[in-house]
Amino acid sequence: MSKTKIELPAPQLKGERSLEEAIAQRRSERRLRNEPLSWVQIGQMAWAAQGITGSDSRWRTAPSAGALHPLELYVLLRNSAYRYDPVAHELRLHVSVDLSEVAEAALNQEFIAQAPCVFAFGADVRRTTHVYKKRGWNYICMDLGHSAQNLLLQATALGLAGTPVGALDEEALGALLRLPSGHVLLYLVPVGYPE
DSSP states (O other): OSSSSSEOOOSSSSSSSSSHHHOOOOOOOOBEEEEEEEHHHHHHHHHHHHHHSSSSOOSSSSSOGGGOOOOOEEOSSSEEEEEEEEETTTTEEEEOOHHHHHHHTTTEEEEEHOSEEEEEEEEEEEHHHHTTTTHHHHHHHHHHHHHHHHHHHHHTTTOOOOOBBOOOOOHHHHHHHTTTTEEEEEEEEEEEOOO
């Protein structure tokens, strides 16, 4: 039975590897051991992707056009999808989902089903396009790049590896994750210990 809410440990602001080491060592890795990650690790990566860094929730680990922060981060585990709440720094159960179905909707990339944790980036498109109109999509893509790179560098700093996955069926994944109207699924990042 999945917990409905998981309070994550406070993020660490100093790690064992330098930023320069993480940049030099980051590699896309599809062969991941099916070994569970700790809540400390998951929380640290979620924080690196979308966490709060100041007294105002607009101050985040990743920049966002107009500080609108359209991204929604989901943490997919074996049978559950949680939505990350950056203000509370906690995971909230969103929906039950099987990672094999996620892999199928990601154009049958089976390594996704083997990963112990998959981060899914979605976006509330209207949050940005209501201000920036058509250019809003450009800004959402930029926000996604900043956030995903933070997550990948944090994974590397923790001795983990991951691969960004953009080849996916957005509609099928959106339906699997029961995303709200106006939200789209943009990117998956399976993460785990490299083999």
